[in-house]
Amino acid sequence: MTPLKRASASTQTIDAAVVRARELAQKNLRQALAIASKAASKSREIGYMKGEADALRAIGVIYTSNGKMPKALDAYEKALQLYQKADNLQGEAMVYNNMGIIYYRLSKFVDATEYYFHSLKLKEQLGDKVGSVSTLTNIGSVYQKQSNYSAAVNFYRRAIRVSRSIKNSNMEAVNYQNIAEVYIEQKKLSKAKRILKQALQYFENSGEHLSAVSAYINLGVVYKEEKNYEAAIETYHKALAISLKQRLSFETAVCWMNIGEAYLAQKNFAEAEKHLLKALISAKNQMSNETLHTIFDNLSEVSRRKNDYKNAYNYLRKYLNVFVANQKAKRSNQISEMHMQYEVEKREKEAEIFRLKNVELKGALQKLDAEKKQSEKLLRNILPADVAEDLKTKGSSPVKLFKDATVMFIDFKNFTLHAQLMKPEEIVEKLSFYFTGFEEIIAKYKIEKIKTIGDAFMCVCGVPKPVSNHALKMVQAAVEISVFVERNFAPNPADRFEIRVGIHSGPVIGGIIGTQKLAYDIWGDTVNTAARMEQNSEPGKINISEATKRLLKNKFDTAYRGKVSAKNKGEIDMFFVLP
DSSP, X not given: OHHHHHHHHHHHHHHHHHHHHHHTTTTOHHHHXXXXXXXXXXHHHHTOHHHHHHHHHHHHHHHHHTTOHHHHXXXXXHHHHHHHHXXXXXXXXXXXXXXXXXXXXXXXXXXXXXXXXXXXXXXXXHTOHHHXXXXXXXXXXXXXXXXXXXXXXXXXXXXXXXXXXXXXHHHHXXXXXXXXXXXXXXXXXXXXXXXXXXXXXXXXXXXXXXXXXXXHHHHHHHHHHTTOHHHHHHHHHHHHHHHHHTTOHHHHHHHHHHHHHHHHHTTOHHHHHHHHXXXXXXXXXXXXXXXXXXXXXXXXXXXXHTTOHHHHHHHHHHHHHHHHHHXXXXXXXXXXXXXXXXXXXXXXTHXXXXXXXXXXXXHHHXXXXXXXXXXXXXXXXXXXXXXXXXXXXXXXXXXEEEEEEEXXXXXXXXXXXXXXXXXXXXXXXXXXXXXXXXXXXXXXXXXXXXXXXXXXXXXXXXXXXXXXXXXHHHHXXXXXXXXXXXXXXXXXXXXXXXXXXXXXXXXXXXXXXXXXXXXXXXXXXXXXXXXXXXXXXXXXXXXXXXXXXXXXXXXXXXXXXXXXXXXXXXXXXXXXXXX
16 A cells, blocks of 8 residues: 555655646746656656656646747647547647647647647537637637638637636636727727627726726727727726736836827827837837837827927837847848848948938938838838738738638740740730739739749739639639730731630638748649649630639539549549630
């Protein structure tokens, strides 16, 4: 009996050590790792499999808290193997959720969703409703991050229903607030306002201070979007009062900043400047670059409106400095390089610039402002609008899975022969004429040009912004492009530029490639199959897959033309779109 008692005592000691290690995760990395590693080693010695798995999961949590994601994943995978070996479903569910969190932070949303669903399935199997709510919320966050708002709201509502079943009002209110944030992003302000007011009633009554602050800030944003600035300022002040009382430093800075922005919108520049300067002090203490970025931009605008060009110039320089710092740290876009080069040149002239008279200083400010606009314009020209905005405001744009999109390839018949018979400048001029025409047509249908490869033109509908009728819009554009090409036929048939068109619908992955010369691209079987549709088309014809045909819902007449072999898909049916 004695050995059993010692083993029981040992397991209790190990369990306590694991809890202690998790508590130290963000305070003392080395000490936390030492305790958890010792617990894992001791568990192996006495054959305590659950203890070893718990210790390894704790190591994963510790590494995650300190931003060491590869090491965290390694620890989680080892813990998962042990939990599976021990048939510990609860442990498996927790590890899957932990791994989903890591992939979410790494912006690998497909992987994150996969792990979250594994976790959800096990939690539902175990009847773990609290855990199910947490994972449902996480899945909703993934879809919201990808702007798949209908899916996000669906999972938030599922979380609400489960929360209600276990009478967990806090989780219910949190997910109502999540839905409100989705509505704000969609500009559905009335819905957002109604939901936020309901959530606030719970947060205020339950003493959930941080959630209450977040809800008040979101409600203030709604009022500001409605241009009800008085209500916005009043609401921000309610959030500020809680933040100051609870010593929530970061939230305090955000409140001051939002109040300042509301006063700026009212053209009350004195109050705007006063509150923005308070925000600046709080933000500097918190080292929040994103907040500083916005504050400097607003302070520059306030100074400009007051004709204080010296301070306007100084704040705009600081705005650009913070912007450059963010881009350099994330190494994610070309704007970083542009501004860094600009800042190097400006530092060399700082002494001279500050000696300029007020009129000259105003001119320098205008030049700097033009540089800012030029860099933003360049970003918008080389990337999709939503992606460019992500890079400008967040410093990065995650790779995303788009479940429903339509891809089109176009190329020219006998292009190689044309290229041999025409002068280089003539062939380039000809391609430019046609590609410019294609771009103008697809723009009308909210289709995104991806790239040109020689004489091939590639575009997609439903990426990076989801479009419900993507297949219909793409075929409509293809028909218009065909008419455009026919209208511009040369009199001599040998000189005519004729096109082949191929279209396919399905899921694609989209994102930025490169860090120096940015490019937005798409990948996946759907892209490959669309290329096969084009390769097997005929001059003057629009060749579509069965998947695209189904989505057209008989809006176009088609003619069946046989099957073609596609990579990873086997034999698929093809159809010509009839005129």
